[in-house]
């Protein structure tokens with residue numbers, strides 16, 4: 057049977073990871089670390105599996121984790137959050153996004169999205185009956201065109217989906233850009249779904265500013281985080297939503313029918329994880345910044361055109377110096393994986409249509425020798 061979703065192919069992350077395995081390539085495609093997160097957090101989960109209940113935890117999430125999420129919001133962003141009415145635990149940020157989109161969008165509502173966009177947004181918005189209105193930021197600067205953004209808002213706009221720090225552009229929105237966005241949300245009486253899974257990965261002394269912290273935005277923002285990203289445990293799929301109670305209620309309705317709940321033992325370990333001291337978060341950020349430096353400077357030294365990576369797991373690169381005639385980003389990534397032995401992701405996969413065809417994304421959350429090996433392999437292109 058045909059449906060909105062059957063028109064989509066397999067996600068680019070699965071396609072590239074499978075190709076990397078098949079051709080034994082260094083996998084800098086799909087975003088996942090090659091070292092698991094802190095042992096004490098994993099030990100907590102293992103102990104909890106043996107000592108605590110393995111039955112359905114509360115639908116909204118374990119109180120311990122919801123309190124830890126509220127505390128984390130206060131510690132890093134000075135946000136005053138009521139853990140009982142304003143926090144919900146989900147099976148990864150992906151489920152949080154689906155819950156929010158299905159909970160808040162009515163058929164015919166317009167949803168503003170910024171391209172290049174993370175791959176699950178469009179299928180979810182469309183399946184919920186929303187009408188996507190996309191605006192682009194352009195490489196290499198990835199600056200927000202404020203007039204273009206204002207141009208896609210209308211009286212029908214219900215929601216803006218804002219990914220900050222942004223995958224795959226590796227852009228971190230600054231205070232001025234966020235203030236402009238906040239003004240539009242107020243003007244059009246719209247909400248923001250803030251995908252902030254990379255909140256702790258911003259580089260070069262930048263600060264991550266949740267849109268929710270701007271004046272007037274506390275009531276309008278649904279903020280999504282992911283333990284997978286913050287603790288390098290992407291397979292755990294523990295996400296969390298912080299939102300005002302009147303927005304969280306319909307979102308929780310979607311959650312109760314999608315998954316209802318999330319493994320209790322992993323929730324308990326993530327609660328412990330979120331309470332790590334500031335040193336953990338600093339070291340995590342510094343470690344990833346060093347990896348970014350290694351990969352980005354290595355690529356530049358080989359002649360790649362590399363836009364600034366301000367945050368996330370990723371660095372983008374323009375393939376123009378190395379692409380063969382009429383070779384687009386997809387063909388280039390295929391050749392890179394099969395012949396050169398390095399997998400990356402074509403950035404055209406992050407657009408609805410008419411995508412630019414000369415940018416690819418490398419993931420740098422890998423051990424240094426792995427990044428070195430990738431760079432060595434890439435040097436055959438010179």
Ligand code: PMP
Nearest residue numbers: 148149150174223251253282284
């Ligand atoms: N949003 C963005 C921007 C992502 O890059 C990812 C993937 N890692 C997710 C959401 C999904 O996060 P999770 O694995 O917690 O579902």
Ligand code: GLN
Nearest residue numbers: 069070085086087088223
């Ligand atoms: N977020 C990861 C990325 O951008 C992939 C997650 C997934 O495979 N769905 O690469």
